[in-house]
Amino acid sequence: MHLIQQILFLICAGVAIYIFSKSVVRIRRNINLGRDEDISDNKPQRWRNMVLLALGQKKMFKKPIPAFLHLAVYAGFIIINIEILEIFLDGILGKHRLFAPMLGMLYPFLIGFFEVLAVLVLVACLVFLIRRNVLHVRRLWMGELNGWPKTDANLILITEVILMTLFLTMNSCDLVLQSRNVEHYTVTNAFWITSHFTPIFSGLSSGTLVAIERSCWWLHILGVFAFLNYLPYSKHLHILLAFPNAYYGRLIPQGEMKNMPEIQNEVLYMMEPDKAPAADAAQEHKRFGAKDVQDLSWKNLLDAYSCTECGRCTASCPANMTGKLLSPRKIMMDTRDRMEAVGKNIDKNGTWQDDSKSLVHDYISVEELRACTSCQACVEACPVSINPLDIIMQLRRYLIMEESNAPQEWNLMSSNIENNMAPWKFSPDDRDAWVNA
Amino acid sequence: MSVAVRSMAEYAASGETPEVLFWVGCAGSFDQRAQRITRAFAQILNKVGVKFAILGKEEACTGDPARRSGNEFLFQMMAYNNIHTLNGYGVKKIVTACPHCFNILKNEYPALGGNYEVIHHTTFLQQLINEGRVRLKDGGAFKGKKITYHDSCYLGRGNNIYDAPREVLEAMDVELVEMKRCRTNGMCCGAGGAQMFKEEEKGTTRVNFERAEQALETGANIIAANCPFCTTMLTDGVKNKEQEDNVKVMDIAEMVAQSLAE
Ligand code: SF4
Ligand code: SF4
Numbered sequence: 001m002h003l004i005q006q007i008l009f010l011i012c013a014g015v016a017i018y019i020f021s022k023s024v025v026r027i028r029r030n031i032n033l034g035r036d037e038d039i040s041d042n043k044p045q046r047w048r049n050m051v052l053l054a055l056g057q058k059k060m061f062k063k064p065i066p067a068f069l070h071l072a073v074y075a076g077f078i079i080i081n082i083e084i085l086e087i088f089l090d091g092i093l094g095k096h097r098l099f100a101p102m103l104g105m106l107y108p109f110l111i112g113f114f115e116v117l118a119v120l121v122l123v124a125c126l127v128f129l130i131r132r133n134v135l136h137v138r139r140l141w142m143g144e145l146n147g148w149p150k151t152d153a154n155l156i157l158i159t160e161v162i163l164m165t166l167f168l169t170m171n172s173c174d175l176v177l178q179s180r181n182v183e184h185y186t187v188t189n190a191f192w193i194t195s196h197f198t199p200i201f202s203g204l205s206s207g208t209l210v211a212i213e214r215s216c217w218w219l220h221i222l223g224v225f226a227f228l229n230y231l232p233y234s235k236h237l238h239i240l241l242a243f244p245n246a247y248y249g250r251l252i253p254q255g256e257m258k259n260m261p262e263i264q265n266e267v268l269y270m271m272e273p274d275k276a277p278a279a280d281a282a283q284e285h286k287r288f289g290a291k292d293v294q295d296l297s298w299k300n301l302l303d304a305y306s307c308t309e310c311g312r313c314t315a316s317c318p319a320n321m322t323g324k325l326l327s328p329r330k331i332m333m334d335t336r337d338r339m340e341a342v343g344k345n346i347d348k349n350g351t352w353q354d355d356s357k358s359l360v361h362d363y364i365s366v367e368e369l370r371a372c373t374s375c376q377a378c379v380e381a382c383p384v385s386i387n388p389l390d391i392i393m394q395l396r397r398y399l400i401m402e403e404s405n406a407p408q409e410w411n412l413m414s415s416n417i418e419n420n421m422a423p424w425k426f427s428p429d430d431r432d433a434w435v436n437a
Numbered sequence: 438m439s440v441a442v443r444s445m446a447e448y449a450a451s452g453e454t455p456e457v458l459f460w461v462g463c464a465g466s467f468d469q470r471a472q473r474i475t476r477a478f479a480q481i482l483n484k485v486g487v488k489f490a491i492l493g494k495e496e497a498c499t500g501d502p503a504r505r506s507g508n509e510f511l512f513q514m515m516a517y518n519n520i521h522t523l524n525g526y527g528v529k530k531i532v533t534a535c536p537h538c539f540n541i542l543k544n545e546y547p548a549l550g551g552n553y554e555v556i557h558h559t560t561f562l563q564q565l566i567n568e569g570r571v572r573l574k575d576g577g578a579f580k581g582k583k584i585t586y587h588d589s590c591y592l593g594r595g596n597n598i599y600d601a602p603r604e605v606l607e608a609m610d611v612e613l614v615e616m617k618r619c620r621t622n623g624m625c626c627g628a629g630g631a632q633m634f635k636e637e638e639k640g641t642t643r644v645n646f647e648r649a650e651q652a653l654e655t656g657a658n659i660i661a662a663n664c665p666f667c668t669t670m671l672t673d674g675v676k677n678k679e680q681e682d683n684v685k686v687m688d689i690a691e692m693v694a695q696s697l698a699e
Pocket of ligand 1: 316319327328374379
């Protein structure tokens with residue numbers, strides 16, 4: 001019996017890890033669809049940011065209540081994984097509560113602590129479900145989340161609730177079995193939470209209890225394997241990617257826009273032709289700005305995979321607050337959707353085959369892009385160091401420089417700047433007229 | 438009333454070097470409302486004896502609205518010419534009364550060969566006050582007045598400058614009341630990203646209307662700003678609520694100019 005369980009467990013674990021590693025390879029490939037960007041400066045600051053922003057969830061604490069609940073789920077998730085380690089080793093070795101004899105008195109204390117966390121996670125997930133589905137907190141109930149995004153969020157919360165219930169049921173049954181000295185059930189001291197639930201189960205026969213305990217154990221660990229392989233298709237990928245994303249986050253002032261050296265050089269060669277390289281050294285034309293995900297940098301694409309769809313960016317976006325179409329969260333979700341569509345296209349055809357679609361126009365409309373005031377509120381708000389503004393600006397550059405797609409007023413503004421050195425139609429000779437006004 | 442101002446060319450001709458270059462910017466040069474801010478700031482500098490110069494007719498748009506609308510070519514041309522002018526005069530230190538000019542000169546010109554110490558006028562005023570060069574009247578015009586402060590995006594989030602302007606306000610003994618959205622969470626006035634130069638997209642309201650309402654909610658009589666574009670946007674927003682007789686939008690430099698000790 002034990003041997004069969006052991007073999008089954010090894011097969012499940014092997015399959016789960018294999019499928020997950022395929023996902024990792026796919027995600028890596030998709031992120032690398034983006035252009036190169038060298039982000040290797042200032043390592044100490046980057047490590048600090050990772051600890052503060054990803055591990056410490058610093059930005060979450062701008063909203064204390066969701067921050068606390070989220071911290072409970074997150075701490076629960078991480079710490080209960082230590083328990084998963086035991087479950088995992090038990091599964092491989094065909095043991096039960098492997099760590100109990102090694103840890104002695106500490107063991108029931110630890111498990112008790114896990115149980116407290118499990119209860120916290122359970123409560124937090126229930127509150128989250130209520131906030132989403134009953135209270136309809138605006139940023140969690142906007143139209144752009146209809147369909148999969150809402151299902152995704154609810155699925156994961158319900159899964160967490162189920163996993164925690166299984167964990168607590170398993171321990172309760174275990175305690176009853178221990179008290180009956182059933183073979184294989186290592187005797188430990190009572191666990192803090194589940195010792196109060198034992199009366200619920202004490203009327204059942206030992207055979208039934210073993211069946212329940214074993215089912216919970218199996219469902220729990222299978223649930224964990226399923227969760228692992230669900231992550232790559234979910235906004236919950238941020239559990240993993242928040243860390244690299246915080247590390248590679250921007251260190252320069254938020255107000256600074258990235259330079260385009262290729263255009264800087266073109267202007268230089270125009271002004272000082274003697275500096276221009278010989279004609280044959282001219283490089284192939286790289287598209288100005290970004291039309292599609294391949295034109296963005298890999299960091300933009302890592303951003304898209306890291307997005308938690310929490311909508312903090314959108315809730316602070318002045319354009320969105322005043323009813324414009326623009327939503328920085330949607331920019332990130334569209335970028336991820338497009339990147340995955342491009343990835344699927346490559347998987348299917350071996351190489352990228354033009355599907356006559358692009359991120360601009362087919363996913364993100366010109367109207368959305370136009371509404372951005374470059375206020376950086378979205379960048380500031382994002383708890384996982386995402387920069388929607390950087391993507392918006394690259395798409396705008398493409399629209400203007402490759403499609404000459406600008407509203408009439410901007411064309412006027414540009415020609416004024418070019419001819420009158422100011423965005424309005426004033427004579428440059430009057431530039432110092434204020435002195436005598 | 439004219440202000441005594443010398444241009445960089447005049448300084449160069451007389452072989453003198455100014456302490457600082459005052460980058461006036463397009464709004465400060467041409468917009469009638471913003472010209473008042475420019476003059477107020479120049480008057481302060483004159484009054485306390487800061488030797489400053491302007492570029493005058495040689496100044497040109499930094500290229501900020503061009504760059505943020507997506508027109509990198511035009512930005513690079515403007516930047517090339519401006520850097521040529523600035524480096525030609527050997528400019529070391531620049532003060533500007535516009536956070537957009539401040540941000541682009543400070544953060545984006547260095548990559549193109551323009552390296553200067555750039556400082557926003559509110560920080561400059563704070564330093565002058567701290568150094569005792571700017572002396573304010575006891576019981577000045579704004580003492581005890583209820584005033585709210587609007588963080589501009591490019592001074593606040595863009596460059597993390599939140600305290601200097603507030604310290605200047607405090608030096609005038611105002612009663613500072615914060616809006617619900619302030620500092621890192623401050624809301625845009627709606628002008629940035631070249632929005633100033635085009636109609637807003639379709640929506641339920643305008644960004645400046647929304648922000649002005651937030652400012653009016655504080656019950657302040659003066660909305661203090663640090664940017665000529667914010668000043669215009671918020672003034673329009675206050676007018677939209679027909680509160681222009683009760684609530685004034687003022688640049689911090691204008692407030693300081695009215696509070697200088699004799
Ligand atoms: S930078 Fe643009 S997208 Fe981001 S919050 Fe401001 S207006 Fe919205
Ligand atoms: S970009 Fe950041 S703030 Fe916006 S939804 Fe994604 S994770 Fe949340």
